[in-house]
Amino acid sequence: MTDAPSPLPEGPDAPEPGSLEAEALEHIRALIRIDSVNTGDPATIGDGETRAALYVKERLDEVGYDTVVVEPRAGRASVVARLTGSDPDAGALVAHAHLDVVPVDAEDWTHPPFGAEIHDGILYGRGAVDMKDFAGMLLAIARAFRREGVVPRRDLIFAFFADEEAGGVWGARWMVENRPELFAGATEALSEVGGFSIPLPEDRRAYLVATAEKGVTVATLTARGSAAHGSRPTADNAVVRLAQAVAAVGAHEFPVVRTAALERFLDVYARAGGDIDDLGFSASLIDAGSRNTASPTVLSAGGKINVIPASASATLDVRVVPGQADALREQLAAVVGDDVEVAWAREIPAIEAPAEGRLVDVLQDAVTAEDPDGTVVPYLLPASTDNKHLARLGIRGYGFVPLRVPADFDVFGQFHTADECVPVEALFFGTRVTARILRDA
Ligand SMILES: [Zn+2]
Numbered sequence: 139m140t141d142a143p144s145p146l147p148e149g150p151d152a153p154e155p156g157s158l159e160a161e162a163l164e165h166i167r168a169l170i171r172i173d174s175v176n177t178g179d180p181a182t183i184g185d186g187e188t189r190a191a192l193y194v195k196e197r198l199d200e201v202g203y204d205t206v207v208v209e210p211r212a213g214r215a216s217v218v219a220r221l222t223g224s225d226p227d228a229g230a231l232v233a234h235a236h237l238d239v240v241p242v243d244a245e246d247w248t249h250p251p252f253g254a255e256i257h258d259g260i261l262y263g264r265g266a267v268d269m270k271d272f273a274g275m276l277l278a279i280a281r282a283f284r285r286e287g288v289v290p291r292r293d294l295i296f297a298f299f300a301d302e303e304a305g306g307v308w309g310a311r312w313m314v315e316n317r318p319e320l321f322a323g324a325t326e327a328l329s330e331v332g333g334f335s336i337p338l339p340e341d342r343r344a345y346l347v348a349t350a351e352k353g354v355t356v357a358t359l360t361a362r363g364s365a366a367h368g369s370r371p372t373a374d375n376a377v378v379r380l381a382q383a384v385a386a387v388g389a390h391e392f393p394v395v396r397t398a399a400l401e402r403f404l405d406v407y408a409r410a411g412g413d414i415d416d417l418g419f420s421a422s423l424i425d426a427g428s429r430n431t432a433s434p435t436v437l438s439a440g441g442k443i444n445v446i447p448a449s450a451s452a453t454l455d456v457r458v459v460p461g462q463a464d465a466l467r468e469q470l471a472a473v474v475g476d477d478v479e480v481a482w483a484r485e486i487p488a489i490e491a492p493a494e495g496r497l498v499d500v501l502q503d504a505v506t507a508e509d510p511d512g513t514v515v516p517y518l519l520p521a522s523t524d525n526k527h528l529a530r531l532g533i534r535g536y537g538f539v540p541l542r543v544p545a546d547f548d549v550f551g552q553f554h555t556a557d558e559c560v561p562v563e564a565l566f567f568g569t570r571v572t573a574r575i576l577r578d579a
Pocket of ligand 1: 236268269302330
């Protein structure tokens with residue numbers, strides 16, 4: 139660990155001052171230094187998202203973009219700008235990042251979460267991978283294309299959204315519902331979560347691309363029984379029934395579903411020489427994407443120690459593999475048994491984009507140009523991104539923020555943790571690969 143944070147990494151691989159990579163790093167660090175924490179609670183959210191949006195807007199305006207800023211609530215701004223491509227028949231590509239970040243517990247951090255300090259070639263700060271890294275890359279690339287007269291094949295719609303971390307209500311969802319014209323002609327989108335390398339044998343790497351995302355819903359379990367005095371145990375105690383159901387859910391493993399994304403992952407990963415039993419820290423990510431999951435999170439029962447309540451309930455955070463919504467309901471009902479009712483909230487549906495095609499080929503070509511030993515491998519993201527909102531406009535979303543990292547560096551493990559960090563070299567790599575993608579897509 140070095141003593142003082144250095145402004146830029148030094149050494150043979152340091153980019154030229156004024157280069158695209160150096161500019162991207164400058165924007166990434168500036169954005170990390172803007173505290174844009176999204177607590178999800180209007181009472182505690184500041185104006186960080188708007189300050190970040192204005193940082194982006196000013197730098198896009200500077201090079202001549204017609205930038206649109208929308209701010210449906212004070213402090214919750216998003217930014218959109220379009221660059222016209224050479225092929226009027228090609229659908230536009232939305233390249234997007236969110237400007238908000240999740241909260242921090244500063245005492246858990248070794249380095250200041252909004253300091254954007256670099257130590258030993260690693261950039262630390264909230265948003266280092268989620269996802270001010272991509273926001274800064276996109277901003278640098280958008281500026282460079284405009285400055286240098288680079289005309290991409292497709293129209294590029296650069297979008298920087300507020301509120302992703304709380305469901306996009308005032309960001310992507312609001313934009314899709316209220317300003318869909320900003321995405322006119324768009325057919326595909328590129329954003330989180332993917333693009334990072336995971337190790338393959340013989341010092342080669344797989345770069346995961348999310349081609350699908352699980353759906354999200356909430357199940358509420360309710361057990362009922364006779365209300366009674368706590369001194370006289372009953373056979374139908376609602377708390378006991380509920381606890382048994384919750385324990386059964388916790389012990390249950392839903393079956394593996396061979397979606398197109400999983401089939402493609404297994405196929406491409408194996409052909410690249412990867413061993414499915416040797417996924418290391420990526421195993422949980424792939425596993426969570428291969429089956430439905432239901433996690434008990436909130437329990438509610440009883441109000442007084444000497445009263446057996448007539449009902450008890452639990453909520454489950456349920457994540458649904460594409461095409462599995464009906465099967466999951468049947469499976470969960472069987473797991474909890476006849477004594478417990480299951481009520482379902484409205485589902486945010488899973489999304490699924492083709493795991494093969496021109497865009498995936500362009501991702502591979504861009505990776506190959508910068509890492510000849512890299513193979514792009516589709517996977518199913520077990521979480522949600524703003525791509526779900528854009529999907530309502532018929533836009534097929536991909537998760538690919540290219541980061542070439544050392545074999546022992548777990549990018550997915552950085553999301554939402556203390557000391558969130560990313561190797562600076564990975565950011566330079568990502569900037570170069572993303573520039574190729576956006577030019578050729
Ligand atoms: Zn994110």
